[in-house]
Amino acid sequence: MICSLRCLCVLLLINGLATSTGMAQTDLGVTVDDITVSPGEIFELVVQLDSPLPLSNTFWVSESAPSSCQLLAMELGAGLDAYLAQYPLPPGQCDIAVEPGSAVAFMFFLVAPYESSIYGTEYYRISALAGMTPGETTLTWVMSGDNLGAVAFSSGETTITILDPDTPQDPEMMRGDFNGDGSCNLADAINLLGYLYLADQDFTCLDAGDIDDSGDLNLADAVNLLGALFLDGYALDDTCQTDATDDNLGACDHANCL
Numbered sequence: 245m246i247c248s249l250r251c252l253c254v255l256l257l258i259n260g261l262a263t264s265t266g267m268a269q270t271d272l273g274v275t276v277d278d279i280t281v282s283p284g285e286i287f288e289l290v291v292q293l294d295s296p297l298p299l300s301n302t303f304w305v306s307e308s309a310p311s312s313c314q315l316l317a318m319e320l321g322a323g324l325d326a327y328l329a330q331y332p333l334p335p336g337q338c339d340i341a342v343e344p345g346s347a348v349a350f351m352f353f354l355v356a357p358y359e360s361s362i363y364g365t366e367y368y369r370i371s372a373l374a375g376m377t378p379g380e381t382t383l384t385w386v387m388s389g390d391n392l393g394a395v396a397f398s399s400g401e402t403t404i405t406i407l408d409p410d411t412p413q414d415p416e417m418m419r420g421d422f423n424g425d426g427s428c429n430l431a432d433a434i435n436l437l438g439y440l441y442l443a444d445q446d447f448t449c450l451d452a453g454d455i456d457d458s459g460d461l462n463l464a465d466a467v468n469l470l471g472a473l474f475l476d477g478y479a480l481d482d483t484c485q486t487d488a489t490d491d492n493l494g495a496c497d498h499a500n501c502l
Contacts, residue, residue, distance in 0.1 A: 270296060273360070274367075274387045274398035280405040283376045289383065289402060291321065291368035297396055298357035299389040303350045304368065306385035310344035312375035313383060313404050318347045319371075323364035331355045357391055378408035416484040416501040420469055422453040424498055428482045433469045440466065449496035451487045455480065459491035 273294040281287045291304070308315060318340045320328070337352040347370060351358070360367075375381070386399040420428035423435045424447075436453045438444035440461060447453070455465040455478070471477030484501035487493075 270394065270396045272297075272302075272387055272389050272396035272398040274385075274400070276383065276385060276400065276402040278403040278405070280407060281374045282407050283374060283378065283409060285374045286316070287372055287374060287404075289370040289372065290366060291370065291385075291387075292365045293323065293360050293367035293387075294365045295360050295389060295396060297389065297391050297394055298359045299353060299396075300357050300391045301350065301352045302358070302367075302387060302389040304385070304387045305346070305348050306370070306383055307346045308372070308383045308404075309375075309381055312377060312379070312381035312406065314344045314373040314375070315342050315347050316371040316373055318342050318349060319369045321364075321366035321368050323360060323366045324351070324358075324368070326363040327353070327358055372404075374404065374406050378406050380405050415495045416486055417449050417452045417496050417498045418482050418484055418501060419452055419457070420455060420472070420480050420482045421498060422447060422449070422469075424449055424452070426498070428469070428473065428480065430470075430473065433466055433473065436461070436466045436469065449498060450493040451491070451496055452498070454487075454489075454491070454493060457487070457489050459489055459493070461493070 273296060275292045275294075276289055277292075279287060279289065293302075306315075331353070333352070333354075337354060338350070340349040341347070349368065370383075372383075381404050383402040383404065384400075385402065386397065388395065388397040390396065418426070418428065420432055422432040422439075425431070432453075435444070435447065439447055439453065440463065450461060453461050453465055455468040455472070458464075468478040469480070472480035484498065487495070
């Protein structure tokens with residue numbers, strides 16, 4: 245991924261120090277998921293840290309174009325909160341600086357190392373304001389960390405997609421809510437079986453009955469729905485969602501998803 249000038253300088257500095265000293269390097273395990281937002285929306289990006297190393301310090305820098313992604317604030321995530329509840333840090337060992345187009349943060353763990361497997365992977369939370377022009381913009385970031393001479397770092401670009409309010413969005417439905425009443429329950433399984441075997445055709449969102457998203461409605465869908473409801477046997481995501489599978493079941497909007 246292409247890094248901005250400041251991020252690239254930091255990345256080269258980390259590489260240079262590690263190379264010159266012969267220190268081992270590894271991936272720090274940082275991710276920041278892409279997000280889709282509306283024009284003018286205040287949104288949040290979560291910095292996840294799943295490091296294989298116990299860390300004695302970390303350094304973060306990120307940049308964005310303020311006209312399309314204005315950084316507002318940066319806060320400690322749940323993982324750092326859990327660490328600080330056990331090991332409070334004195335002044336000077338934790339600092340965050342945020343400007344509209346950049347954010348810098350560092351942490352020094354002098355009492356005990358930070359371990360994401362113990363305290364959690366949610367490291368930082370970044371609040372930002374989307375611009376008013378639809379399209380894609382990026383948050384460029386780099387983060388380093390080390391412990392006892394073992395250097396780790398990650399870098400990347402997170403894509404922020406700003407929707408065009410004049411462009412129709414894909415319809416959303418709740419998978420499992422076959423009768424469209426706003427919840428997934430036994431009635432949906434009964435209705436699905438009725439559709440399959442009793443010629444009960446009075447349903448307008450067939451995609452909601454495609455539990456396994458195979459593109460077809462069959463007995464397996466009813467079995468999976470019953471398993472999700474009563475046996476914890478099927479992991480059903482019954483949140484409002486678009487159907488990414490190309491099938492012939494037809495698009496549908498659930499009123500509770502609008």
